[in-house]
Amino acid sequence: MTAVEQRFREFKMPDVGEGLTEAEILKWFVAPGDTVTDGQVVCEVETAKAAVELPIPFDGVVHELRFDEGTTVDVGTAIISVDTDPGAGEAAPQAVPAAGEAVAEAPAAAPESEEKEGRQANLVGYGAAPASTKRRPRKPLPSAQRSAPAPSAAAPAPQAPAPAPAPARPEAAPELNGSGRSARPLAKPPVRKLAKDLGIDLETVTPSGADGIITREDVHAAAEAVQAARETPVAAPATAPQGRERRVPVKGVRKATAQAMVNSAFTAPHVTEFVTVDVTRTMKLVSELKQDPELAGLRVNPLLLVAKALLVAIRRNPDINATWDEGNQEIVYKDYVNLGIAAATPRGLIVPNIKDADAKTLPELASALGELVGTAREGRTSPAEMSGGTITITNVGVFGIDAGTPIINPGESAILAFGAVKLQPWVHKGEVKPRQVTTLALSFDHRLVDGELGSKVLADVAAVLERPKRLITWA
Incomplete structure (x- = not known):
């Protein structure tokens, strides 16, 4: 653990129940800059079973709240960072990517104009993604940033741009299915379980996450599309009623209860x-x-x-x-x-x-x-x-x-x-x-x-x- 990691401690969403995979942040009791002590309650979260208050396990000053109230967060994801040595002066904490995020790597001495080599996210329990020699295409820079910055004593002199890399060999590319996507859909274990529970084939889901990762929202969208296709179309009224309907997201205790009742009703005679x-x-x-x-x-x-x-x-x-x-x-x-x-x-x-x-x-x-x-x-x-x-x-x-x-x-x-x-x-x-x-x-x-x-x-x-x-x- 580096000195910065020791100073800026992260508190991750715990599993406060029995095998729960996520929780919704209902309310924060602290804000950036607040002093916290070991055992102090910093937020209230709602799991599939109940609302629970979470105490912070160390002393310090709140540096960052990673998620807003009302956000559903996977268990094991950092939700708050705390500066445990605020008297040590300014220091930029190292950002720790959330589970499933891609990590960009580059040599420390490489100039800013040099292209960074990307890699696919490595999901826990699924091993490394198939290797590829193809580099991630560069994003075009705004016109204001296209001119090289003035050289300084600490920066190396600009060099001539390197020749464009040769096209990747076909045999080095990952195996593709008939739709042109990766043969094995990328998704976290909770998302795979959700898809299984809803009867959704991940091969048919269009990913929206970074590096082609399928998210919970993608699975729900696919399930809604399947359900809509099964239902008989009903003529909609000429004008939708205004202010006569309320829509409330199904989540937390109510969502868990609904799923449990469905499972019980159709499992136990x-x-x-x-x-x-x-x-x-x-x-x-x-x-x-x-x-x-x-x-x-x-x-x-x-x-x-x-x-x-x-x-x-x-x-x-x-x-x-x-x-x-x-x-x-x-x-x-x-x-x-x-x-x-x-x-x-x-x-x-x-x-x-x-x-x-x-x-x-x-x-x-x-x-x-x-x-x-x-x-x-x-x-x-x-x-x-x-x-x-x-x-x-x-x-x-x-x-x-x-x-x-x-x-x-x-x-x-x-x-x-x-x-x-x-x-x-x-x-x-x-x-x-x-x-x-x-x-x-x-x-x-x-x-x-x-x-x-x-x-x-x-x-x-x-x-x-x-x-x-x-x-x-x-x-």
């Missing part, structure tokens, strides 16, 4: 079962627990008892708490329950989970549930809090909805939807009476959960909510 249950006794117990000194200050509501009822049902039917491992062709049964709670936030739907929820007492579960919901509403849920879930509850009742067919959270085998609790006529002890009634819906992955197991779990949840004393007798 969903089965959904419903049951309507009288929860009058549960609602009465909720009112009593709110007055219990042991639960003072904690979040006590019907969702708490639904969560406890589901945990009891899982204890009685542990095979529901599993996941399908497609790669190894195995069913992974889990002896712990990380209970996910679907939460709607301004950035989209997220599913943080309560670790080892099955081992918690009712007060501990109430405390964890309150912290989870509060953190989600503030937009401060960390990626760790959203990873490792085993089964999920979605509370659609808070929106006044009776029931639904929820989509399973990826990596899990089931999800329970809790509908609105409403006063309805119900046959109770042989008479029609007004009772508190709700509908529960359980979606499960039919590859590993058959109808019998799914029905038993749903029936047990309903039984506990109908007679909550089973929380004691079945525990």
